[in-house]
Amino acid sequence: MCKATIFLDMDGVIADFAGGAAEIFGYDVEEWPAGVYDIAEVFGESEPAIWDKIERDAGFWVTLKAYPWSTAIVDLCRKNGRTVIASSPSRDPASLSEKARWLRVHYPDIYEEGAYMFGPAKELLAGAPGAVLIDDNPKNIESFEAAGGLGILFPQRWNDLHYICDGYEKYSHVRDRLREIIGDCITGGQSGGGEKRKT
Numbered sequence: 001m002c003k004a005t006i007f008l009d010m011d012g013v014i015a016d017f018a019g020g021a022a023e024i025f026g027y028d029v030e031e032w033p034a035g036v037y038d039i040a041e042v043f044g045e046s047e048p049a050i051w052d053k054i055e056r057d058a059g060f061w062v063t064l065k066a067y068p069w070s071t072a073i074v075d076l077c078r079k080n081g082r083t084v085i086a087s088s089p090s091r092d093p094a095s096l097s098e099k100a101r102w103l104r105v106h107y108p109d110i111y112e113e114g115a116y117m118f119g120p121a122k123e124l125l126a127g128a129p130g131a132v133l134i135d136d137n138p139k140n141i142e143s144f145e146a147a148g149g150l151g152i153l154f155p156q157r158w159n160d161l162h163y164i165c166d167g168y169e170k171y172s173h174v175r176d177r178l179r180e181i182i183g184d185c186i187t188g189g190q191s192g193g194g195e196k197r198k199t
């Protein structure tokens with residue numbers, strides 16, 4: 001496959017949602033239990049209580065940090081296919097607008113291109129030509145693949161690839177999986193972990 005449409009998740013891939021949430025709950029993200037995706041289990045509070053606290057934290061979504069590897073991952077995707085940000089907002093409508101603002105701040109060219117889709121039903125994107133989803137949520141990968149797309153689980157401490165901790169290793173994993181999918185059309189082999197975030 002040489003013509004890929006790469007859908008790139010935000011939270012947990014290029015935007016540090018876990019770090020932002022951990023800050024609210026006074027939790028050390030380094031202590032995150034390996035392979036546990038459920039934030040209620042991690043923070044020891046009910047899901048509604050967690051979302052309520054996040055909702056009350058005005059500007060939560062727009063102030064999330066980019067990861068050190070974010071720009072390298074975005075560049076890798078853009079070199080290897082049509083790249084579209086695919087992100088699911090929370091139930092708080094502010095999340096939707098703040099995510100758009102986050103994108104405008106960190107990746108203004110993607111924002112200007114309108115290369116983003118905000119909504120929870122990512123599997124509906126699986127019908128795009130050569131559709132690939134890069135996402136840290138195994139359920140999203142599962143439903144995207146069930147709908148006919150190809151998924152790349154982004155390594156994070158809360159999923160099955162929790163043992164891939166280093167930024168460069170995460171980058172290499174995505175690059176290698178893209179190489180398997182796209183074949184010889186893949187480009188990019190530079191370091192992925194050392195870049196400073198933009199803001």
Ligand SMILES: [Mg+2]
Pocket residue numbers: 009010011012013135136137
């Ligand atoms: Mg995510």
